[in-house]
Amino acid sequence: MPVILGLPKGSLQEATFNMMKKAGFNVQVGSRSYVPTVDDPELSCRLIRAQEISRYVESGVLDAGITGYDWIYENNSDVVEVTELIYAKQGMRPVRWVLAVPEGSPFKTVQDLAGKRIATEAVGLTKRYLARHNVTAEVEFSWGATEVKAPELVDAIVELTETGSSLRANKLRVIDVVLESTTRLIANRKVWQDPVKRAKIEQLSLLLGGALAAESRVLLKMNVPDGSLAAVAASLPSLHAPTVNALKDSGWHAIESVVDERVVRDILPKLRQAGAQGIIEMPLNKIIF
Amino acid sequence: MPVILGLPKGSLQEATFNMMKKAGFNVQVGSRSYVPTVDDPELSCRLIRAQEISRYVESGVLDAGITGYDWIYENNSDVVEVTELIYAKQGMRPVRWVLAVPEGSPFKTVQDLAGKRIATEAVGLTKRYLARHNVTAEVEFSWGATEVKAPELVDAIVELTETGSSLRANKLRVIDVVLESTTRLIANRKVWQDPVKRAKIEQLSLLLGGALAAESRVLLKMNVPDGSLAAVAASLPSLHAPTVNALKDSGWHAIESVVDERVVRDILPKLRQAGAQGIIEMPLNKIIF
Amino acid sequence: MPVILGLPKGSLQEATFNMMKKAGFNVQVGSRSYVPTVDDPELSCRLIRAQEISRYVESGVLDAGITGYDWIYENNSDVVEVTELIYAKQGMRPVRWVLAVPEGSPFKTVQDLAGKRIATEAVGLTKRYLARHNVTAEVEFSWGATEVKAPELVDAIVELTETGSSLRANKLRVIDVVLESTTRLIANRKVWQDPVKRAKIEQLSLLLGGALAAESRVLLKMNVPDGSLAAVAASLPSLHAPTVNALKDSGWHAIESVVDERVVRDILPKLRQAGAQGIIEMPLNKIIF
């Protein structure tokens, strides 16, 4: 019996398929888009809206799924959160649901919205947020294009935002962050007790994590004369010890270190100054620390 | 005060904008897609999901709107239906909501679905349909891709269909038509009592109707000798009398008639046989009978 | 029983569908491309390679078809040629099959190719051409890209050409025209004896001809004072007499004439000089003389 895995159809789909591919699983949408093929007999994928995945994982139709924390919370789903899939580059960034009002409106805090009307695609999330703040307001389900509705149709909106550009374009002002959300690998509670299926889901978690970690890192290799070893080591980030290999009878060492891609531009000049030679930077597919 | 007119965002949008253009109103989506520009100061447009337009026309936020009958019914909205915008060509065709089940399932009628689970984007419409048939079933809101859900996730679906091809591709069998729907121009009940706004909405209705009528009609012109007049007249559809003009001292008449484009292929051979000569067919922009 | 009509799949397909649409028949490729839909219950279309249509019309699987004369000839098909569909604009132009040799080769006439090797997609056509010239040569079937084969793979080719640009690009020299070909409407011999089916095919022929004739013509309308009638008439092409209508008690006549679009630019200045006023040019859909 394969693990039935829900993948998010729509805006997260391409990023998820790429991430699965980097993890080692080739998922492809064929003639039946609901059941994309995957090259692993122990997995069987389903392509479903991100909004619905946690619901079906909870009910057991799906064994596991990849979806946003926001929709797990919206659905109030009782599932196991296996891992958080944080990714610094485009596609898997944290997103925020915000409470926004028209730039020119008098509303300053959530309390000011008592008795007002709020449109959102996430009604449950919004109602629980209001309840936490003891605010009573009318929450209206929106079919989309929520950010154009205020002020004419509603007084405020609760809407997803990545960069804030759509809010600015619609002249909206954020007055509170309702929820921050990242992508998660989740599992059904019962399935998590099944050792075979759990091992499969944990393998998925390990490989997805390894692929995401590699996205923002590179391997640096260099040759260093004996006298420069200390200075070079000091220039490398201290997180993980570099692999140092003495080249026999040569007075040189070969050094390798995995570093964050973003620091490369700062440490390359220092490494050269410290005496490293023949420095090369190479791409990585996966890292398991 | 211009008339605030709701236009449907999404799948009906392009067809609606084209129809407005043929009617003489140039609507364009600019930087603010919610408020497209229109070259008439007596109109102010709003681009909103078809699902929501009737709701806002009823509440008076919009004075008038163009939307489908299905969503008026789903929302149970109390509005004035000014005119039905039927259009034989692509984009404004009648659509049908159908109850469909997997090809291999045992369900034959709506009664067989008692106690089962049905997914749909139109929950209200589905529940009222079930109530009319005294059937109790679980109706579940679907976020989309409804046609892939049966049989694994639900037992049946209620879904919009134009040609049936998506249903066939997903191996679904239609067991009943829940609702037939066409596009409508609707108005708020109060606004309809305001003579200035009503005149504007009626002008819109006249011009939209004139443009739609012209889409499927053409002008036929021909020359006919005196002796053939009766035979030619008999070959022309009797709906509207042709314009007959005696050409002075020539023994000929020039005849013009607006006819349905679909009958042209049948009457052209008859007109020629009846004695008409120099028959030409010309395109039309608008017709006001 | 509808008339089964073969339409050419591939390069001629779009032009044929456009021509059918102008004739009044809306053909559309749906999920089953072999049986495109058509909005006339008396017709049933099949989308088949142009190369094969005449074969199936001859055998009676198809009642009629639209295809090139070249493939009728290649297949040596015994069919009724109902009409030639000549069209001056892009898509339905006459094409030529030519015998071509490398620019630098010594071959000057077909006789020089005795004993040589010729590649072509139209083996039958080529062999009959050689036989007519009493030349014996090896004719080899080509799967395509024929124009790149000479001189390395073969000595000469027989290939279709519209503008000659592909031949020039491959440095080939035409030494003879093997066949000129235009598009034809053809019918099965037996079907042609069936009065109902024959009437349908003749209707198709009339409407296709009317649509093609309208492509290159326009309607000119103008007002002419009594004294200028003769001069204006002299400026109009004499092919079809204009419709002249005396406007009662006004000293003016309204004149209409269908003219070739290509002559408009030359006669407009003359008409104005001859005294015509308010000259307008209008587009046409069909003309039946």
Add this chain to the structure above:
Amino acid sequence: MPVILGLPKGSLQEATFNMMKKAGFNVQVGSRSYVPTVDDPELSCRLIRAQEISRYVESGVLDAGITGYDWIYENNSDVVEVTELIYAKQGMRPVRWVLAVPEGSPFKTVQDLAGKRIATEAVGLTKRYLARHNVTAEVEFSWGATEVKAPELVDAIVELTETGSSLRANKLRVIDVVLESTTRLIANRKVWQDPVKRAKIEQLSLLLGGALAAESRVLLKMNVPDGSLAAVAASLPSLHAPTVNALKDSGWHAIESVVDERVVRDILPKLRQAGAQGIIEMPLNKIIF
């Protein structure tokens, strides 16, 4: 000897080719884009930047050309302006060269720019404008993207604007209009004395004017009972008298009138109220008044 006609390469190219096609001349860019083909042996086209056309018409390398008034003025070219090609729709609208400064800058008039630096693609035009206002400033040639240069690189710009949206997007404020410009058909002074070439250029002028006039007009046709003639006539714009044709022994008249497309939506309701019936609106290709 054909007339050598310069056509503008670049942003005006597509609009110019369309206008030529509507006028009856099919211009196509083939393998040599400098000499596009045209289906008239009395014309020979050259595709050249709009900036340079008037220069080569003046020197006699070109006999005539289509270009903007702005570049005729920039080049100070001594040529015959045959006609102004005004077109209400997209592509041939009047454009304006404006003097613009950053929104937050203190400059209010051209006098405030004395001693400052101005970037522009039209150095001559800008210098003559400054001289007219007795202002001395540094004018710097800009290779493009001029509107991003102020305030960092220069103090002000002189730039072409159609709708002003690019200026607003770059937060620039217009302080003066330097030049308004429309498209022109121009001719070389000597060539204009040659009766054969002049006749050809005048034919071009007549047909281009006829095609442009037709773009924004339509033909209205209707039937009017005797008693309503006066009321209907009063509802029609008075610019051009309608063609009125009494239908013999019927008590009805057939009326035709060319009207501006923009007024149709307003006069259709009035015409119907005045008693007109069977009103149809038809498209036009050309109008020669």
Add this chain to the structure above:
Amino acid sequence: MPVILGLPKGSLQEATFNMMKKAGFNVQVGSRSYVPTVDDPELSCRLIRAQEISRYVESGVLDAGITGYDWIYENNSDVVEVTELIYAKQGMRPVRWVLAVPEGSPFKTVQDLAGKRIATEAVGLTKRYLARHNVTAEVEFSWGATEVKAPELVDAIVELTETGSSLRANKLRVIDVVLESTTRLIANRKVWQDPVKRAKIEQLSLLLGGALAAESRVLLKMNVPDGSLAAVAASLPSLHAPTVNALKDSGWHAIESVVDERVVRDILPKLRQAGAQGIIEMPLNKIIF
């Protein structure tokens, strides 16, 4: 004298060019598509239909070629098969020619087709297949779109299939596999005796093989403490011994091993459990074992 190498035009073209590029040869289609350029003076490429390549390699017009086994067999060509280019990923997969009949037809085995009509693009292959089964049937050459022909035009088809989706879409049932085929590098028998040309073809074979092998493999690197060496080694596939490097005076070893990409997802968890740390996976361009 360069080696003349035939490359397959059409559906295999892009995959072949990519494979050549990975092998180190940059092939590009320029103005003459029959002779694509290649950045190696010892090679000269020809772009020819896959169907024809083996024919021309046998005759010696080409020295070598890349094509499918199916067309070598169809053509019954006597050539040297230098290597099989198997590639697990898209583009170079094994394909199958199958005998297929309409889903609803009574045919169950090839014997049921005795006396029937079969359409195929591979007539020779089909006839030899039938002969092997002692079945006499009519085999008809098909110009394409073969899968739509049954049952109306023929009783069965023999057609190429990769995934079977086109067969299913046309409601066809496979009743036998006629031939399985992969891509091959082939050489002319005489050329293979020429040591210079043979060395070049063997270099091509080595590099193509190296590039294909690298497509599905990666390099794993990791650090392993002395005590875990045996366990880690046991977790690595045994095909090729890993490179083990003792890091001086540290109690650690650096281990590198090339592994199949498909097993990575299974061995990574095991390696970590066995004690490996800092495991990284890196991409490869080529592998020569």
Add this chain to the structure above:
Amino acid sequence: MPVILGLPKGSLQEATFNMMKKAGFNVQVGSRSYVPTVDDPELSCRLIRAQEISRYVESGVLDAGITGYDWIYENNSDVVEVTELIYAKQGMRPVRWVLAVPEGSPFKTVQDLAGKRIATEAVGLTKRYLARHNVTAEVEFSWGATEVKAPELVDAIVELTETGSSLRANKLRVIDVVLESTTRLIANRKVWQDPVKRAKIEQLSLLLGGALAAESRVLLKMNVPDGSLAAVAASLPSLHAPTVNALKDSGWHAIESVVDERVVRDILPKLRQAGAQGIIEMPLNKIIF
């Protein structure tokens, strides 16, 4: 204070952005294209025409810039040339400005153009070239499409060429090379004295150079038995010494060497013959020698 860096807008833009990304700087064009964003607070980018960058670096509005040597020379700008960015692959190749005349013209040398007319986008460069050769000719500024102007509009042109194909297509013959140009990183003379800004510009220079060097190189790794070390070393290019690592107590060495990608296909067969085993080729991101 960040370093203000000018990047070339237009044809060099994409190549420059890619090169910056490989160097470790993510530049993106957002809503204000003049100021693209960059993920480094010590840099602030400006997007300006390549023609103008050196002008603004000289005046100090920009601190540094990437542009072609041709425009530095055309503008006669006094700036520091920090490094030459040579790149063997597409996008950063050396380009040439050539003096070209029509194929059939009598002009053989620059001296033959005395008194003639020359069109060019680089007037200064052309005038200085003519002065060096003591030739007096009329140099005319061309707004583009210069290569179509000879012989009709001018006698010769000075134009940029990469491959010569545009010149050949326009039947032009090169009679002299006026200037060879490559891409340069330049800095303002005063800014170069500021140690903080200079360090930043040198970091940019180091990283851009490292990324460009890696584009055409790969890492080769292999295992070599003791007895084959000399032979293998002899097969490797001698530019940079390989890293040789004795694998303890095994009789083998692990060898790594960075080599030019173009020589790989030639040395791989030799390395294998010399005794190397398990040879792998890997991609590189950056190389700092």
